[in-house]
Amino acid sequence: MADSTQGTGGLTFDKSKRKWPNEINIFMALILIIVIFEALGQLLPYMNNQSLLFDTRDRFDSIFNEARLRIIILQVSIIGIIALGVTQVIISQGIDLSSGSIVGATAMITMSFAQTELVNGNPNPKAIFGPWAMDLPLLVPVLVGLFCGFIAGMINGFLIAYTRIPPFIATLGMMVSARGVAKWWSRGKPVSFPTEDYAWIGSGMMPVVWFVILAILFHLIMKYTVYGKHTYAIGSNEDAARMSGINVARHKVLIYTIAGMLAAFAAIILSSKNLTAQTGMGIMYELDAIAMAVIGGVSLTGGRGSIIGTVLGALIFGVIISGFTFLKLDAFYQEMVKGAIIVAAVVLDQWRQQRAAMKS
């Protein structure tokens, strides 16, 4: 540190000395990736000068290809909601592998309380319970669903905070068990035909609306409340947090419970959108959610990252998946590249950390 900066007694907020927010880097990465796909659309001979995001064929009253934009954000919204919870978990230096299975179990259970009695005048062929559980008010399945996530998340949190099982193992156990619950619930049969009210939650662009609302809410919570501050503190230096008097165990239970409830809410939206719940719902969602967070700059070593970063990470994720479809690449390539992107994001984060350490 140069001497000229000393002697101020910390009395200035030297704006020029403030760190360049990492979110800007991620935003630029998003732009860069879009540019690459646009360029490939122009350059690859079989693409016939198509554009990924822009309306070059005058199909819409807009400069954008609204249909594709809509698909991209719709596609990332549901997993994006899970990623909001995963972001908090990773910032606290944890990991949650159970979100996908929580989606499966919650969808099955919730849908059983959201069924309608008559389907086209006939009794619901997929009915799980008797008539008492038919056409219940919307609040019932929603609360049941959130309660599932609450319980699963709280079990994760208790295992991690009080038995000191590593988060990886505790949530791996939950991943297997919750999938078991999903299969056991209706002996593997799908649960279908929800009430109109329930179908509204995930209809049309509603998943995007929920994602935006929740992203804003958790952005504010992480930035302006003591919950957020302590989450960063625990991920940054758990011993310091403990010595500062933070109840680390209780806070971890809260973090995993919130993550579980966000996964459950994603399950509600997904089952509503699909009008059915199946035992395999949400498989691999946990990894996609982790990928979104990591791409968005959330550090697996804890302490760093933000909700804005994760939202940008989700968009990058969506653009890449959509871009691959746009380039007519097969789905297996998408999976291969998805894996590579996760690894690349982690390597990039470590590289950034080393560089920062070297500078000081």
Place this chain on the structure above:
Amino acid sequence: MSDDIILETRGLTKHYGGVHALEDADFVLQRGEHVAVVGDNGAGKSTFVRQITGVEQKTRGTVIFDGREVDFKGPLEAREAGIETVFQTLALADDLDVPDNIFLGRELFKVKLGPFSILDYKAMRQATLDGLQKTAVKIPNIRNTIRNMSGGQRQCVAIARTASFHSKLTIMDEPTAALGVQETAQVENIIRTLKAAGEPLILISHNMRQVFDLVDRIIVFRRGRICANLKKQETDPQDIVAYITGAKTGPEYMETAV
């Protein structure tokens, strides 16, 4: 016991399995008094601090603080009772900025909503600036994360944290061990401010010059036991080194010291 005593330990003991890190420590600190705790590495000084501040649970013994027997379940309880500690392993969160670290665990709020209480950043920043000014600690920009600050700056943040809050007792475990000359001087100034304010202090240090400059009384630890309790006027650095190395033992500790 007398009202003039802020802290007393009786038979304070800590065993880690077979390791007798602290054995039967009887210690008294008067109000307003500054005491140094010295001893070789591994003598049990940090262990002594951790038992008083509730970071660990003692094996046996009594701690009397401010006239009451206390049994802190954690460092927060000790802090709430009025004991501020700068631990040897810095209790700072690298990814947070200076005010966040200073107020970690006792944030100021705009609106209280349980775990989702809204932070009063402005008030915490202002209090940090005031605190740093009072202690003459120099930090270029308090809103940077402390990850990339020098060891001295980080230590100053840790010390500013203790100095920013009025406490009944301050404990510092080797606060200047990793610091340069200038930074050490800053820390010593903070300690003098505490003395002037009449706030008692336990200072763990290896630096004899510092010890003789700052404190009233010196306690020597050897292999987990107190082996000397000396007024500054009645001793000198060579004498202290003799106690530390085991060449000498205080008369009142003859039967127990090893």
